[in-house]
Amino acid sequence: MASSHPGYSAISSESRVQILHLLQTRPLRTIDELVESTGLHPNTVREHLQRLSDDGYIVSQTERRETRGRPRTLYSAATGDEEAMSPVAQRKVQEAAERGDLMRRVLPDTDNGDLNDDELHQIDALVENLIDSGFDPIVDPTDLTIDLSPCAHLGQADDAPTTRCAVHVTLLQAIVTQAGGPLNVDGLRPACNPQDCVIQLRRGSAAT
Template identity: 35%
Template sequence: MAAQPPSYKTLASLSRMNLLYQLQSRGTMTVNDLAEAAGLHPNTAREHLDRLINDGFVTCAPEPRDSKGRPKMLYSAAGGVSTELGSIRARKIEAAQERAEQLRRLLLLPAGQPALAGCTGPAARRQLDALDDHLDQAGFDASVAANGEQVNLHDCPYSEMIKDHPEVCGVHYRLIQGVLEQADGPLRAVGLNLIDAPHLCVIDVAPLPAERESAKSARLDTSNGHFLRSREPR
């Protein structure tokens, strides 16, 4: 029997999926609030949260406070652009890109652009590399549709869990959205279609509108509060 992918081992736990669902739905929470919402003992919740943190699905930070004493730890679903050097999310994205480039060289494939409508360039390729790696690590058999606008997920490895807990589909969809956002590029997941669940689900992928992509290239000058437009190299 083939070894199960690392992320699949983490996400195959209903308790961990429930904790992730609570964080995605409610936002930042303490371990006690999470444990109560998920119906777990706080110590059990901590163990599951540690596993989710180690795989980059959850982040944890101390509660800001001015008074003395040990601050509470606040847990959040990982999301947004991964800019923290050395973070788990940043390392996973970098490793995914390296593996994809190695495979392209091994197969003598051109370092070409992703075949998604309206999207070319290294940023989109980095996003697709990160998404492909995430889906592979999570146990999905995925392929990009011929029209370049959908990612097909075949034979869901979580089908038994989904029978009684359909919200698991939403958790995975938000994870996919998060991967594309964390890799920081023009692509976004814009729809989940359960065509023949659990045998075939389709993720719609599309580029950001030009004006939103342009806004992303702006940076804030904190000295005067004005936005400065980043210039493209000539």
């Protein structure tokens, strides 16, 4: 069962979603840039960045300067690629795979479709992240879907999809990239009911 407290999730905060969206759109941003774009107090931005870093959603590096002055810290969204890989996210992926392997040994009759070990480990990482984010994911290994309905982060039944959805899809793609394997996040399946949320996975290159 998923957590009943999505408020504890890093993506439950609109401000953190806004910051993540900015970093996903353009990496290597400074705190000053994020303050200007969000209108938040610098200390508030720092707190959000720390939370996002602790959860493995962003990475930072020190600016290389050729002129005098104190180097600034540059922030980027963790993509799972070598140049933007989070050690926190890597640890979570490894631990999720270990727990998934243990569960499959205990419950050998679980239907895993025709998924290979790498694909199973990618889904292990996705499922653990989704549970931590307040969802109750249901995996269909044949259709390569993860059903999150009803959306734990949608306040009203008539809410339209928001930036949060796009940010979350990008986060999930970073997780499967970090885990390694042939699966990628294709996006969300179209739905008439805004509370319906089904993630479509596919084998092959990531959707652009």
